[in-house]
Amino acid sequence: MAGCVLTGQSPAAPAGTNSAAATKKAKAKASERATPTALTTQEPLSPRAPGDFAIAVLPDTQMYTAARNGGKPEMLVAQVEWILSNRASRNIVYVTTEGDISNDGNKIPGQWLRATNALFRLEDPARTGLPEGLPWSAVVGNHDTHFGGTTLFNEFLGTNHFAGRSYYGGFYGTNNDSHYDRFSAGGQDFIVLALTMAAGSDPDLMRWANEVLRANANRQAIVVTHSLLGPAAWPKPAPWTKDGQRIFPALTNNPNLFLMLCGHRHGEGRRLEVLGNGQNVHLVLSDYQAYASGGNGFMRLMEFSPRNQTIRVKTFSPWTKQWTTNADGCFSLAWTGASGSPAQRNGGERQRPQASGPQTSNIQP
Numbered sequence: 001m002a003g004c005v006l007t008g009q010s011p012a013a014p015a016g017t018n019s020a021a022a023t024k025k026a027k028a029k030a031s032e033r034a035t036p037t038a039l040t041t042q043e044p045l046s047p048r049a050p051g052d053f054a055i056a057v058l059p060d061t062q063m064y065t066a067a068r069n070g071g072k073p074e075m076l077v078a079q080v081e082w083i084l085s086n087r088a089s090r091n092i093v094y095v096t097t098e099g100d101i102s103n104d105g106n107k108i109p110g111q112w113l114r115a116t117n118a119l120f121r122l123e124d125p126a127r128t129g130l131p132e133g134l135p136w137s138a139v140v141g142n143h144d145t146h147f148g149g150t151t152l153f154n155e156f157l158g159t160n161h162f163a164g165r166s167y168y169g170g171f172y173g174t175n176n177d178s179h180y181d182r183f184s185a186g187g188q189d190f191i192v193l194a195l196t197m198a199a200g201s202d203p204d205l206m207r208w209a210n211e212v213l214r215a216n217a218n219r220q221a222i223v224v225t226h227s228l229l230g231p232a233a234w235p236k237p238a239p240w241t242k243d244g245q246r247i248f249p250a251l252t253n254n255p256n257l258f259l260m261l262c263g264h265r266h267g268e269g270r271r272l273e274v275l276g277n278g279q280n281v282h283l284v285l286s287d288y289q290a291y292a293s294g295g296n297g298f299m300r301l302m303e304f305s306p307r308n309q310t311i312r313v314k315t316f317s318p319w320t321k322q323w324t325t326n327a328d329g330c331f332s333l334a335w336t337g338a339s340g341s342p343a344q345r346n347g348g349e350r351q352r353p354q355a356s357g358p359q360t361s362n363i364q365p
Helices: 020-028 073-090 109-123 151-157 203-215 242-251 342-346
Strands: 053-058 092-097 168-171 179-185 188-195 220-225 257-262 267-275 279-287 299-305 310-317 322-324 330-334
Touching: 053 073, 073 092, 073 109, 073 299, 092 179, 092 188, 109 151, 188 203, 203 242, 220 242, 242 257, 242 279, 279 310, 279 330
Parallel strands: 053 092, 188 220, 220 257, 257 279
Antiparallel strands: 053 299, 168 179, 179 188, 267 279, 299 310, 310 322, 310 330
16 A cells, blocks of 8 residues: 555644645645546555444446446446445445436436446345445435436435335435435444535425434434535635535534535535534535546545544545545545544534424434
């Protein structure tokens, strides 16, 4: 193993913040659209500890399912097959997409067939060694709504498909556009809230999201939605998108929130928000569709280490068998986990936003 060495970071100073060299390098970049660079065929070194586990992240797959701009359906298959092959050895416990599973929404059913041909492999008990397969989430992006809404999304990946699975917690309204999952790993309990594209513009949906997080306040909360951040070269904080400016403040009254993931904007970026008396919320963008061959199969592995109190983030492609070693794609995030003090985990009390409109509920604590 070589290149980027991943270690824990101070909660007050995420990786690279105080690095003069990193700042100089960032300013020298001609573009903020960070893409996989400093590639190597050797995986970056990272310390492992008992209890470590991982989440696999599949950024916008639209060029693979649409076979556009050099993308191929086989690239998505390669990503899923890598997850299956490494599930046990790396203790991969959850998989999430980041929206734009398809490129043309309701127009071309074949794109959904290509997507599910790959993604449904995650559910195979024989391949995963798990009775229900690997817990995973399908997130709605703007392209998934093209040509008439989310009809095909819900036909292939609706509530009926996930109903009855122990990790599937519930959904908003009458479809699977926004939903949540629950899982446990490494002595930690989690809830993953998947919010549809432009969720922040729907007050009732955001009220439901807050109700779900409050009903699962004993679980550490991850929110995945298509649009939150624009790209920026680290250590510059990634700028908010319009959706991010609406969604983030609507959810910060939840002391269990610690991580938010997104795609949509082409490139990479991240920012750390410190709330109240110490609650840290990491926001991370990854989207490689504008990269060579529609993304070239690049994806992310987020390695959680409760003992080391860190999340190690690696960017790599099972298709090209390459790993990135630059600061935009290979870094660590401080994470106290369930072992952190109340101040570290929860931050201060904040005023909750007032709910409006009819209550929509599908919540299980």
